[in-house]
Amino acid sequence: MVNTTKAKNDIYNTHAVVIGGSIAGLLSATVLAEFFSKVTIVDSDEFSDQPIPRKGVAQSVQPHVLLVKGYRIIEELFPGIGEELQFNGALPIDWAQEFFRLVPNVGWGAIAASPSEFISYTCSRPLLEWTIRKRVTQLGNVYWLQKHRATGLVCNNEKKITGVLLHPAGATEEKLEEASLVIDASGRHSSAPKWLEKLKFSCPPESIVDPHLGYATRRYKKVEDLAFKGKVMLIPQVPPNNKRLGYLARVEDGEWIATLGGYGRDFPPVDEQGFLEFASSLPSSKFYEFIKDAEPISPIYAYRVNANRLRHYEKIELPLGFLALGDAVCALCPVYGQGLTVSSLAVLVLRSCLKKQKNWSKDGYFLSSKFQNELAKSNFPHWNVATIQDSAFPSTFPSIQKRGLLHKFTQWYSQKFILGTVSFPEMNILFLQVTNLVISPLKLFSPRAIYYTLTNKS
Structure with a gap:
């Protein structure tokens, strides 16, 4: 964890801006602080010094599940935060x-x-986000712009990001916040596709279930x-x-x-x-x-805004120095409790890519397409789990009739496997490992798991 005004890896002696101060944005800023001299978090809300719901997180009063994998990632970024969460009431x-x-x-x-x-x-x-935010505020090279709404991206003729346009609350004019990297972590209602279109880039295609x-x-x-x-x-x-x-x-x-x-x-x-x-x-x-x-x-x-939505940034050209992650890319139906953990996994992808700066940067600008390709690989299995289950309802759009035999078999097998978790503790443990994202869903198809599943008479 960084706690000085100098990034410990000192790779990018520049400024990075994170749009969105929710958990995906907070974790992103934490990783960026290891590599950038200055990191600024922009959010339209004014943060309270108490763990209370925020206007900018419409679903904050609804339940949020911190799965085992998500907790392990957060503990890795902030050693000892589990004890702090417990002290605060978790x-x-x-x-x-x-x-x-x-x-x-x-x-x-x-x-x-x-x-x-x-x-x-x-x-x-609110308690989880507040506890993480308190730790982020201790990072000496992370700064905050509260009550500022991001309104657009700025790039030069070489298709390199030079900053982000912001509209301070109560102001009559926008202002430019200069940066060589901008990360969109603003959630499922992100305006980034419109900003890209305004800059003559393509909007990312979307998959919706x-x-x-x-x-x-x-x-x-x-x-x-x-x-x-x-x-x-x-x-x-x-x-x-x-x-x-x-x-x-x-x-x-x-x-x-x-x-x-x-x-x-x-x-x-x-x-x-x-x-x-x-x-x-x-x-x-x-x-x-x-x-x-x-x-x-x-x-x-x-x-009721619960559709699975995947924006395929990996399929379009992007300005150098613009990235998107979290719900701004992969917003999953919240029933499966994957959201916080999938965002945490995205931050690990970000850290891994930043460490490869010699091959993945150009004139100090991060190659956005490389990151989005790696993020797409990280998101896919979790997207697949959620949408396979959701698409089994006749009312889901698109309907299951448009799915192939493999998709239908996976649905049948998953339901058959779940029946076995009642009788066989070993199957229930495997199920918990998969649902907590500790292991790959492919483990459900190991020879032993297939044997238990197909021989179960439930």
């Missing part, structure tokens, strides 16, 4: 022992008999419940007909986040009676029984 979770996942019509996933190494933390998104998912979340206070000894409960959707899901997670301050979701526009209601009735319709009564007597401490918040 709860450590052993996913093999404290995660209860229902396989409808079969039972709950097998729970490990002893503690495992699959540890991360459960907390609210929209399951028409909507979900609603409420916070509760709850005394210790002897009937549920876990920290996270998941009652998942099961295509093609079981469109409803429930997610319950213990977070800081003795609170619980309860989320209901519905595919195919089967959206959960946002009134109290409708919310409870939706919960009672889930395949298990445990979720409903937990919240019906708990004390609600928040309104019911709805969120």
